[in-house]
Amino acid sequence: MSFPGVVFGALSHIAALGGHRAARAWWTGRLAPAPEGPFDLWIHGASWGEYWMLEPLVRAWSASGKRVLVTFFSPSGLRGWTRYAPPPGVEACLAPPDFNPYVHRFIERIQPQALLVLQTDLWHTMLREVGRRDIPFAVAFAHVPERHRWWSALGVLDRRLLRRAVFVGLQHPSGLAPALRAGLNALVLGDGRMDAAAARIARGEGPPERWSRFADARPVLVLGSSWPEDESVWLPVLMRRTHWKFVFAPHDPSRAEELRAKLPLPALRSSEWSNYRDEQLEEARALVVDQLGSLFGLYGGAQAAFVGGAFAQGLHNILEPLSWGIPVAFGPHIGRHWEAADALRDGVAQTVTTLDEALNWLDQMERRAPNANWAIRQRGALALLDQQVRERGLLRFD
16 A cells, blocks of 8 residues: 555545545545546546646547546546546546555556556556556656655655656656656656647637727736735736736636725626627726636737736746747746746746836836747647657557
């Protein structure tokens, strides 16, 4: 049994019995039986965002007749799945608790031919069980720089398991040297989010119909995945830059009404978009996003974006707005987000922490034309992953 799995399972079970909502969802979501195999490939990731790192590749594999199972650690992954139209032959469920007999029964049912783990969501019983059955596994898009837990004394069991991987694909070169020192079959893939975003743009995702009515030939700032700390910087800007229009997309859409109450002027709701007359869209200076799934397209209608989380909670996805070629700003704490460090270095992003900085940055961005060259240079990760999957025999094609 996996010690981390047993500890997490016990604590989450106690929390669920005590009425903790997230812990209860974690366990009740696992009561549903897994889809019945066999599956050509089992893909496992922590949550919804991990799946989107290789979503276009899953579509391509599905079109080749491959049957794919996607599992999530977090129930939020399945909430994302309910809004998604999966390709034929692609199914999803929650991963089992990481101790036997749960893992044993799960793998007996799904009968995978291979396993692909996304980022760093390693579970020891899961990997030992696939190894016992001679099922090959690999890792994709792990961001593990020098000080990551995998390379510390605490990561000794992780390293032992990873040495059995067919390959360990990294997001960024900063993880390559420690991976090679640990004896892993490692290579740099890049970040699949760039390719996934490009595929969504190519499929026609973008702002809603009649967006030009709302924009009204004026610059638009999208405040994406925001928290109160981010909003406190930008709320005063509304009355100081009255020729701009603003879109506020709180990280938790349930905060939308609370946020609307703080605005110094009336704001539209994204859920009511189709009900607004053209004149209402033109007259409004602010839109509050009160639903999931629309933020990516809204970036496509913006002049600039501020991405939230870098004051306290952890920086959210800056690659989505950068994929549209618009300039991006965020708070001061970027943590281990390589993409933020690289974007700052290359001049396509900036940190904004005060009202004066926000005003100055907005003025500089007002007439900047979209330029996706930086994003284009980051693409290619999915082609490399597809090549590795084929050459290493995780998927076989006639």
